[in-house]
Amino acid sequence: MKFLDRLFEKSARNVAQRSSRRGLLKGLGAVLVGGASVPLLPVARAAAPAAPEHPVEEGDPASCDYWRYCAVDGFLCQCCGGTYNSCPPGTEMSTITWVGTCRNPVDGRNYVISYNDCCGVGQCGTCLCQRDERDRPLYRSDKSNDINWCLGSKSYVYNCSTAIVVGLAFDQ
């Protein structure tokens, strides 16, 4: 039972719960930084195209039960003019955020997912998704989706949430 889903009878979204608890990211400090990691990206991009077998995922990124959303609590950018890993026009992507560890059902691996919020404009207001798996209270801010993570962006106004693959979980 996710309380915010039940808010509006208008919303026909049926949010299934998934249990995706394997693969726990340990060892990060108080905050994982998701953004502005330009030096990091060439590594990822260089590795991917050279891979003999293409990495795969499946599912509907507009559905709350999409595998990447295991720890999300917010409006899915996929429904707001963005995608699961990009922001709607006119917003900016937060640079600090919280993370979850979600299992990709296709390859069975646990990935670290960074839930970068898109900030600016106002709340998107649709595709509200509250999964909260391994979400922790404010004292574990690296894993807490109760915080307004637009903190630190030019705009502190929350619009929607993305779910970006930033690595494999250590303890797989």
Place this chain on the structure above:
Amino acid sequence: MKFLDRLFEKSARNVAQRSSRRGLLKGLGAVLVGGASVPLLPVARAAAPAAPEHPVEEGDPASCDYWRYCAVDGFLCQCCGGTYNSCPPGTEMSTITWVGTCRNPVDGRNYVISYNDCCGVGQCGTCLCQRDERDRPLYRSDKSNDINWCLGSKSYVYNCSTAIVVGLAFDQ
């Protein structure tokens, strides 16, 4: 059919329409000033207590079909911590406003009603009432409830609407 009433299924308010068209206020300029009329009030107060028969009205000031609300469009202050002629705590009453002419069913007289808005805080959000009798478009701003009449108050933020007797209609 009043469209804003139908907004929320939550609202069980049944807003009946009344036809109260007799008694048309003529001759006012572009704007009737409702507030800050201190010199005016002693006249009214002096006249009333001396009257041999007490003036009367009836009906429920929390109901949209209360006689004074014939031209109203907004949240009734009666439900917001104020009354039909006073504002909720922490708000201020607008000094400029629009007027309607409503018939008091008890004495059969047509009164000029000033719909002074209460301003500040945010929208009250309940007891929405849209009657609009003799409401006119913006070109008759003295009779137009589409304008944000918190214009000119310290706060331009609309909270709710009162309905204050400011006189008898001329052409009764």
Place this chain on the structure above:
Amino acid sequence: MRSKFKQLGLGLALAAFAGVGQLALAAGKPDPLPIEEIGRIESLPASYPEDWVLVDEAAFFSMYGGKVIIMDIGEKEHPKRMKGTMSKAMLGSFTQSPKRGEYYIIESFHERGSRGKKFDVLVIYNKQTLEVQKEIMWPTDRLQSLPEKFSMAVSKDERFLYVANFNPAASFSVVDLETREIVDTIGTPGCVLTYPTGKRSVTSICSNGGLLTTVLDKNGKLKSRKRIKPFFDTDNTPIFERPVIVDGKAYFPSFKGLMHVVDLSGSVAKYRGSWDMLSDEQKAGNWRPGGLGLAGRDDKGHYYVIMHPDGAEGTQTHGGPEVWVYDLKKKKRIRTIAAPRWAVSIGVTRGKTPKLIVTNGEMNLDIFDATSGEFIQTVSDFGNITPLLIHKSY
């Protein structure tokens, strides 16, 4: 402090990634998903598809949060409908310049929500990125009301923007869209709104039932004023202040269904008489136009208007159960479209297969084929609370 955290995060993310290749190798599985780029922002096409509209969400229950929502109302899949959003605080007004690819929103703020100094700002947006191009602090009080299409307008050549003011003295300001500066603020005593007229004129509608045309010079400054004599009685035979403009003529229905025509193609407005929208039978049923954004047009120049039976004093703003379509040249109704969930405001998309968008009684959007009247779908759950005006896209 923040940069310190960034460094920490970066280092840890690199460490996390370092393990990827080894794991993949060990398992014999396909390579893991690559690390993805952070910071991607979507953008919109220079020319929007015909089915896209801009919804003025007035946010009547929380006016701080008003917005313009760009929606593909032809799209069948909910998650693909919303394309983007712009803020529009405290009953802000919206208009656009197709040629410039810009949107204009004038909105209001207090320094601290409902407290502190109040000020108005004109915001210029790029229509592809929805990024703010410029903010112009406003020198006076803009007209703040329920959404009005003609509280702003651009000149025919899209060089100037006109913005209505009301404090409660009425005026309008002229913005040069080349220099993005205010060039003049011109009083319109007793008259409001900005109907674009001719090349560089602005017509306003007056409390005496007439019109006022303000003629501007080539720099956008006041050149002359001309009053057009009253053609209706604001008490007894009021008209809607929300015209639809077709071929330079503005069509203003009265509350009771008399259509007044005003020619706005010349430098000064000219009244061109009226015609009756209703048959005797329709009059007997008290059919009347009504609603908020009650009328629209398609590219053929056909006129769409919300109608209701049993009209009476007060019903003029309440919407209706049908949309009637008129051929303006023939002054004749050519079809009716039933709005089974009520109609409060309407919009019509551009192009050869126009859609009729109806803001229904539940404040959702009902979409119809504007030509056949066929119901297509209801669009809801997009942050809509009070979507009171529908604008075409370009």
Place this chain on the structure above:
Amino acid sequence: MRSKFKQLGLGLALAAFAGVGQLALAAGKPDPLPIEEIGRIESLPASYPEDWVLVDEAAFFSMYGGKVIIMDIGEKEHPKRMKGTMSKAMLGSFTQSPKRGEYYIIESFHERGSRGKKFDVLVIYNKQTLEVQKEIMWPTDRLQSLPEKFSMAVSKDERFLYVANFNPAASFSVVDLETREIVDTIGTPGCVLTYPTGKRSVTSICSNGGLLTTVLDKNGKLKSRKRIKPFFDTDNTPIFERPVIVDGKAYFPSFKGLMHVVDLSGSVAKYRGSWDMLSDEQKAGNWRPGGLGLAGRDDKGHYYVIMHPDGAEGTQTHGGPEVWVYDLKKKKRIRTIAAPRWAVSIGVTRGKTPKLIVTNGEMNLDIFDATSGEFIQTVSDFGNITPLLIHKSY
């Protein structure tokens, strides 16, 4: 301009009134209704009735418009329930000082809605007039999150206000409520929130599963810090950060129903062990506490908490279908109250006949007799969208 209009209006209003006496005389009717005073504002009692509560409306769908709504939840007539409102923008936090008759709201703004410089403001309200007494511009970023009762707190003697900051370095600021000035901002590395402790101390909860008590001097400045060693594992045996304080002891349930007790009555927090809230049978059904504002207390010191069966990772925030009531001294459940429309947050009123307020799944308030568990009424339609915390009144 405005004063000119005022003069005009006044003259006309006087003219209108002049006709009153004559008309009454002519008709032989009772005197007409008197002209009424304009500008009256209501105010509230110094001591609120027990059934009044303060609802934290987070406005999750339009955060600019958050508010605290003062409601009489015992009142049967809808129009008489709402007593007043205060703004609380962008997930603002609320607390109160009963002795001073003051409310404290810390909220956030950008200069222009979602754009421009962001700043936080602490606002002090008079509880009878709901008027702003003072605004204190905040020197750092307050903690901005879903509503938390202990993101602010007042000291036992109500001399100091503690406000949590997070940017993402954690700290808290101390406000002297006599002088209404900030006296100190004190870092709490790795620890958040402000549980009032002893006379002049503040305890925060830490990422290592321990606590940190900051001891203040008599002027509210940092005197010393004391770390309390970890008593839970934040990954594997997490607890809720939302304690209920009874007789100086703070009760922190774990996600799985182990109740941890922390003594906050001295100048430094002391861990007092834990006890099991659940029987073996209840554990077999995976009954667990959960929700947002998940727990409360009555004046007898009984503890109320939302419980759900079939608990699993992720369900901790989702609420439940029952409220369980515990005798904390006996460490025993003494009754259960069914919440047939679900429970997300709860509150309990003060006094001898406490009411249980449940924010239900439709985001309305279900009211129960807290002693008998009897359902009294549902309170809705008061501008509630996401009423996520319920505060007692005084």
